[in-house]
Amino acid sequence: MFRLRVNKSRFAVAASATRNATTTTTHGNHYQYLQTSKLPTLYFQRSLPRLPIPLLEKTCERFLAAVQPILSAEEYGHTQQVVEQFRQGIGMELHAKLKQRDEANKHTSYISQPWFDMYLADRVPLPLNYNPLVTLKNETRPEYQQQVVRATNMIISSLRFWRSLQANKLEPEVYHMNPKKSDTDNYRRWMSVAPKAFATYASYAFKAFPLDMSQYSRLFGTSRIPRIGKDELVLSPDSKHILVMRRGNMYTMNVLDSSGYIESPSVILGRLKSLISLDDQKAPASVPLGVLTSEQRDEWANSRAHFVSSSKNAELLQRQVDSALFCLCLDGEEDGVYNEENPSPLLKELLAGKATNRWFDKAISLIVSADGTTSINFEHSWGDGVAVLRYLNEIYRDTTKQPYVSTSTPHTPADGDTNNVRFLDFEFDDKTRAAVDTAYARNASIMANLDMNVLRYPKLNKGTCKRHGLSPDSIMQLSFQLAYRQAFQRYVGTYESCSTSAFKHGRTETMRPCTMATKAFCEAVLQPSQKQPSAGELRAMIDKCSSVHGQLTKDAAMGQGFDRHLFALKHTAQLEGLPLPSLYETEAYKRINYNIISTSTLGADTVIAGSFGPVVKDGLGLGYSIMNDMAGAIVTTYKDQARGKEFIDSLEAAFDTICSVIERSSSAKAASAVRN
Secondary structure, eight states, X not given: OOOOOBXXXXXXXXXXXXXXXXXXXXXXXXXXXXXXXXXXXXXXXXXXXXXXXXXXXXXXXXXXXHHGGGSOHHHHHHHHHHHHHHXXXXXXXXXXXXXXXXXXXXXXXXXXXXXXXXXXXXXXXXBTTTBOEEEEOOOSSHHHHSHHHHHHHHHHHHHHHHHXXXXXXXXXXXXXXSHHHHSSHHHHHHHHHSOGGGHHHHHHTTXXXXXXXXXXXXXXXXXXEOOSSSOEEEEOXXXXXXXXXXXXXXXXXXXXXXXSOBOOHHHHHHHHHHHHHHHHTSOOOSSOGGGGGGSOHHHHHHHHHHHTTSHHHHHHIIXXXXXXXXXXXXXXXXXXXXXXXXXXXXXXXXXXXXXXTOOTTBSEEEEEOTTOOEEEEEOSTTOOHHHHHHHHHHHHXXXXXXXXOOTTOOOOOOTTOTTTEEEOOOOOOHXXXXXXXXXXXXXXXXXXXXXXXXXXXXXXXXXXXXXXXXXXXXXXXXXXXXXXXXXXXXXXXXXXXXXXXXXXXXXXXXXXXXXXXXXXXXXXXXXXXXXXXXXXXXXHHHHHHHHHHHHHHHHHHTTOOSHHHHHHXXXXXXXXXXXXXXXXXXXXXXXXXXXXXXXXXXXXXXXXEEXXXXXXTTOEEEEEEEOSSOEEEEEEEETTTOXXXXXXXXXXXXXXXXXXXXXXHHHHHHHHHHHO
């Protein structure tokens, strides 16, 4: 199951274009557009290479390598036999059919539609299971951190991003291997004269790698609509309003004028203030409709079908809620504020919480807490982390470099302006009230059972890794393996995803960080001290882990993993009405896909936290980052199912152990150099 992987792509987010700080009129380019790129946004889209289908033989080899560390010798031997039968038999037939289907659909990738279908057909609730949370850094200047001010600036910057994207003015998403040499005007001049059919390959000559941007059009104006059996995505790209939720009450607010221009900052600020004033005159929602979006999808589909049997409700839901550009959730003091020493209570509330002030079906929900802390909770079926991180980075930098309103900004009064600020006055009958009560109780029970543990470890950071020539991500993943092994005495299915956005309509590929190399290191370092290899030998084992991890990363990014290929072959068997091959019934396949350790990294300097739920009941949802001043991890678990606190304590000990090995090895090497 894919999770948000900020930096999961292994491709850094392309640098923002420098913006002229002088604003002219609100209809001028400097206000209406966040960027005015010299290259059209989708300049490289046509020339992106297609996602390759790996060789069947390689997929089988990679699968066996991934399952070996989590199987006994007997289980592994049996798996080898089944895989070989698959490779020589039904696997060849399915592979040929997959290739044929791919050849007939050259406009897309072999994984795109099956992956959409997988997301939309899953019936589990969206919170915890799919919708992740990302929390942005706070504003350091108090005059821009106040809730209504920060919300207004976030609205404006989001619209500037959206308008730039729609006008084809947003900088293309390009990963620059050496930004100083390629992220330049000279590069853009050369690209502008390259034939569009070959532009991507011309960019490669600069060691600059364009990324797929097909998902970006679904960032705004997109809603996931619950249907029995399989949901659908509805797009409303021409909408001019946003959905605003406060204390469970629902409003819509116009943010673009009739011509599609962004309203002036004073107008947007005034409308938001009038909405808050209007809501202050009301009681909190007695029937918080948004709670239904936290339900199991078929339950929500049934409740929605009944709810829209009222023509008034249908009109409000479809024309106001579903079509909104995005959702803005204004939380109250009772919902929590950010506490650096103990962020868990707020993060749990932002991740799923009471669900009374959320609409989880929207592609993007901007949540602004009472203290101005700003987060994103996003629905996952429409796209992956690359697009979301680009959006987050752009709006954060835009709001901090040139915010459009502050606490002293005068606003245009909008009290009583029901044409532009509308309270959604739904009709509720007993059946809907009962459905909301049931959904609330069910979500409350799940959240009461969710545990969250946080670790900050200052001894390990980017500088440490750079100084000792280590891969930060490899060290983090090795630490997770060591932590789990020393706490629970076993190795388990571990998930780390990698974007395949270097290809047209690429989605993600799975990496399996539990390898024979990590297993060998863990077993060696957990030996009694007198039996342990030397620090130099242990350091060599760490380097081996990094080498293996680096190759897994490279393979995945180039579409040469095995998970998506096996997924597509299984999907092909289902489409063809063929029996499920025995490979998919093996203990090895089940175990590798039972992701007890599901990881997601947040490698962005705009982000302070990120979290998601465990993907299996006895698993760990492990959001992590390694920054300039520390390594950090946020672990979610279900109480009485997995021991999150024990894992976090073990992780701290694992960091200690690995840092000790690195330091001892470095000292021994230095001492040897002095002697020689």
